[in-house]
Amino acid sequence: MSTFLNNFFPADTAAMDPIFYPPSNGIPSESKLATYMVTPQSPEFIPNRINSSPNFYTPYHTPMLSNGLGSAGVNVVGGVGPSVAKSVNSTPSSLLGLQKAAAAAVAQQKQLQQQHHHKLQQQSQQPTQPSHALVNGVISTTQPPTGTQSYVNMSTPMKVRGNMLHNESPTNLVSGGSEKSPTRITPHASPIPTTLPANVHQENVGGTIYFYPTANHTTAANNSAVVNNVDPVSAHHAPPSVVAPIPAVQPPLLYTGHHVYPGPASNLIALQPKTHLESAFFLPDEMRSEILARNEISNLMLDPADVAQNALPPEVDNYHSLYPLEPVQALHGKITILSSTYKATHSTTGIKYCLRRLHGFRLQSTKCMAVVEMWKKLQHSNVVQLREIFTTKAFGDNSLVLVYDYHPGSQTLLAKYFTPTQEPNGYPDPFQGDARPFSHKSNLQRTNNGPLLPEASIWSIIMQLTAGLRAIHQAGLACKVLDPTKVLVTGKRMRLSFCGTSDIAQFDPNAANPLAVASMHQQDDLTALGRLVLALACRCLQSVQRENVQNSIEMVSRHYSTDLRNFIVYLFSTTQRRSVTDLMPMIGARFYTQMDALQSLCDMQEDELAKEMENGRLYRILVKLNCINERPDFNMDCTWSETGDRYMLKLFRDYLFHSVTEDGRPWLDHAHIVNCLNKLDAGALERVQLMSRDEQSVLIVTYAELKNCLENAFSELVMNAPT
Numbered sequence: 001m002s003t004f005l006n007n008f009f010p011a012d013t014a015a016m017d018p019i020f021y022p023p024s025n026g027i028p029s030e031s032k033l034a035t036y037m038v039t040p041q042s043p044e045f046i047p048n049r050i051n052s053s054p055n056f057y058t059p060y061h062t063p064m065l066s067n068g069l070g071s072a073g074v075n076v077v078g079g080v081g082p083s084v085a086k087s088v089n090s091t092p093s094s095l096l097g098l099q100k101a102a103a104a105a106v107a108q109q110k111q112l113q114q115q116h117h118h119k120l121q122q123q124s125q126q127p128t129q130p131s132h133a134l135v136n137g138v139i140s141t142t143q144p145p146t147g148t149q150s151y152v153n154m155s156t157p158m159k160v161r162g163n164m165l166h167n168e169s170p171t172n173l174v175s176g177g178s179e180k181s182p183t184r185i186t187p188h189a190s191p192i193p194t195t196l197p198a199n200v201h202q203e204n205v206g207g208t209i210y211f212y213p214t215a216n217h218t219t220a221a222n223n224s225a226v227v228n229n230v231d232p233v234s235a236h237h238a239p240p241s242v243v244a245p246i247p248a249v250q251p252p253l254l255y256t257g258h259h260v261y262p263g264p265a266s267n268l269i270a271l272q273p274k275t276h277l278e279s280a281f282f283l284p285d286e287m288r289s290e291i292l293a294r295n296e297i298s299n300l301m302l303d304p305a306d307v308a309q310n311a312l313p314p315e316v317d318n319y320h321s322l323y324p325l326e327p328v329q330a331l332h333g334k335i336t337i338l339s340s341t342y343k344a345t346h347s348t349t350g351i352k353y354c355l356r357r358l359h360g361f362r363l364q365s366t367k368c369m370a371v372v373e374m375w376k377k378l379q380h381s382n383v384v385q386l387r388e389i390f391t392t393k394a395f396g397d398n399s400l401v402l403v404y405d406y407h408p409g410s411q412t413l414l415a416k417y418f419t420p421t422q423e424p425n426g427y428p429d430p431f432q433g434d435a436r437p438f439s440h441k442s443n444l445q446r447t448n449n450g451p452l453l454p455e456a457s458i459w460s461i462i463m464q465l466t467a468g469l470r471a472i473h474q475a476g477l478a479c480k481v482l483d484p485t486k487v488l489v490t491g492k493r494m495r496l497s498f499c500g501t502s503d504i505a506q507f508d509p510n511a512a513n514p515l516a517v518a519s520m521h522q523q524d525d526l527t528a529l530g531r532l533v534l535a536l537a538c539r540c541l542q543s544v545q546r547e548n549v550q551n552s553i554e555m556v557s558r559h560y561s562t563d564l565r566n567f568i569v570y571l572f573s574t575t576q577r578r579s580v581t582d583l584m585p586m587i588g589a590r591f592y593t594q595m596d597a598l599q600s601l602c603d604m605q606e607d608e609l610a611k612e613m614e615n616g617r618l619y620r621i622l623v624k625l626n627c628i629n630e631r632p633d634f635n636m637d638c639t640w641s642e643t644g645d646r647y648m649l650k651l652f653r654d655y656l657f658h659s660v661t662e663d664g665r666p667w668l669d670h671a672h673i674v675n676c677l678n679k680l681d682a683g684a685l686e687r688v689q690l691m692s693r694d695e696q697s698v699l700i701v702t703y704a705e706l707k708n709c710l711e712n713a714f715s716e717l718v719m720n721a722p723t
Ligand SMILES: Nc1ncnc2c1ncn2[C@@H]1O[C@H](COP(=O)(O)OP(=O)(O)OP(=O)(O)O)[C@@H](O)[C@H]1O
Pocket: 325, 326, 329, 330, 331, 332, 339, 341, 354, 384, 404, 405, 406, 407, 408, 409, 410, 411, 412, 414, 485, 486, 488, 497, 498
């Protein structure tokens, strides 16, 4: 069932008695993991549950491993002893032969590996100790011959440290080897075995693979215990008498088999402000703080005292947690109804909306629902969408509430561009005012509301507002309230807000066809747009007063392109019938600049999304792991999280998070954690070596097995959780 590195020694099945697995070795005696353990106390490996969990590997079955190797984990038997020979109908001598034959093959592989990784191998050599080497990613232990005497060869991680250094930098796996991992004594993972010498026969007993030398190859080069890699394909197809060639170098893995964020695309590197290492895993700081700020605003709530002070009802129709966005004030100039704006949360969906309340307002007729429906259908990225309207007495009067989408962190165009700026140092601007007549030019380019806007910014606003307006006009509607207080700015996005409010507030039930006058209102919209653009270009609201318009246009001619001037003049020329579609040619090729900027932004955001998608996936695995690890009690069983499959998960958790360096300091490597979690999620067939906390026992399992353990344990929890 599991992947093992074992030596076989004279023993009988009694060796698996729990007495040989005292609690001190880190594994509870009732755990079936005892089956897989090799410990100093009980070095034998005896498959005492030959028939247990026959279907364990089924979910992980792959054609490559369909030879009974146990695709969930290649069970590797290092050496074979007589008692095992008995249990699998072999003979002690042939099994001993296997040790020798396979050891010869391994020695050959080892030599090749050593050439390839000479440096690291040197580190791992321990002249007075049994030597350990990583062969095809699997630990091989060369021991002095000791006959049938037990020799505990199962390596503690300490012993394989030198070998681990070679293959086992998770950083290499995830971040392309850009960072070198420190020396560590933690267990290691090894790639899935791929080769088996042709002179070795394999047999699956209860999910454990045993290897025997074939008749022609009962002699061996030395007494090494063998752990080998198996390529089931070649094992099946190579004629028995032909020794399968051992590749000098393992072919590179073409497919990781699990999800890994591959890093940003080359076209994004230049766009990204910083390419620090952390950007490989997380959002850029700027983006993160923007999102955090928006979330914070979105989650704002009034404390109960404020709720009482604002005389806010706890609930209004389907909405609760009202939060005022502005002080109560009259609606737009032409409409004198009192209004107020709130953020509120929908009771069933929890989604936040923006409520516009018209105080003391009674709907004259339900006929206006036709126009409401038209607004509700209008969906555009530059229009704040109307969702529904309802009347309510929750405020103690007859109020009409219009429900719009809520865009946290928004401000009005008025607040953003037409509010006098405060000098950051508290001193007056030296280039402002009458005191500095010599700084005439600088003075001209500034206003009380700040410096003149770059032309590109004005065009960007124009494109967005005309886009929204075009959608509204095409729907046969008119905006009616296109002024700086009704344009919402969220980051760089402009949205026409509170559309439809005038249509409802000023609805005349006696008008024959209320929509017939839309065309007239559309002309007004275009004039309002002209005024807005002129005000923006001058960065001054007074610039659009009738008596200032001529001067303001001249000022635009001085500071901006003729195109911008012509655009404004066109919108001011009320003698002709204008159309929003006529504005497109005036925008011209600037449209492509805007589109390019937007698409680049999309590319960046998509890349961030890819990262966060991976993070979300890892988060879900961590949630599962943590629901299981250290659970004090489950179904009256206080050892649940420490026994059976859960024990593996506990050791895996240690392997993930509690690794230490050789001198015992915490070894913190984010890439290691990410890499291992990814493999766990994918149920990779790669093996991982886990060590008990007392370092007396080592367990080798595949990620596939760990995944199975995780899924089983978690579904057990889910099944017992209240619904
Ligand atoms: N859909 C929305 N999503 C998020 N915030 C909004 C939304 N609509 C308005 N706001 C916020 O509510 C505040 C008040 O909006 P409102 O349109 O009432 O502005 P105002 O300047 O007070 O205009 P008026 O004088 O017409 O009330 C604005 O500052 C804006 O930040």
